[in-house]
Amino acid sequence: MSEGYAALSVREIAKDAGVNHALINYHFRSKDQLVIDVLDAVNQRLLSRQAAMYESEGGFAQKWAHARRFYEDDLASGFVRLQAELWAASLANAGLREKFLPRLLAWKKLVLGAVREVIDALQADGTKLPPPFTPEVIACWISEFWLGMEFIDLLGVKDERAQHRAALDAVQCLLESLDANPSLSSSPVTCN
Secondary structure, three states: OOOOOOOOOHHHHHHHHOOOHHHHHHHHOOHHHHHHHHHHHHHHHHHHHHHHHHHOOOOHHHHHHHHHHHHHHHHHHOHHHHHHHHHHHHOOOHHHHHHHHHHHHHHHHHHHHHHHHHHHHHHHOOOOOOOOOOHHHHHHHHHHHHHHHHHHHHHOOHHHHHHHHHHHHHHHHHHHHHHHOOOOOOOOOOOO
């Protein structure tokens, strides 16, 4: 898949796997279904990894730092590229979009669950956020920022990448302050 999803062919896959291409067609019916099945296997493993991390002991800042390391690993592994290419291909392919969209939405659902955990912890300590700042709104910001960041990283836009890292660092700082003082007193937040 080094040439990307668009250039990928069932014959190439069969050749690389050392099997007859008719066997792949018989089992998967199409290139799209084969790639979705591969994506599913990896996606489920990565979602489970992320969910286990969110459920583990540790502060919110520590979990954010883990999520950032996971992202760098997923970027290096090619998973982020595969997901982005499927997203792009699904814009013009309704059948692929129908199969791909639930996989993307699973990530958004996972982020929403993590944000709800943070908001619940804040509320348990007496901190109330103003009404527009619901878990859904905050999770939307995070998810959409992350998806945009993925495309910029894949395109190799260095100036934007630096701004994204600064934004990720700012969230890290905010979470460190929440971990240190969940009641958010009036003392200023300072980060290294």
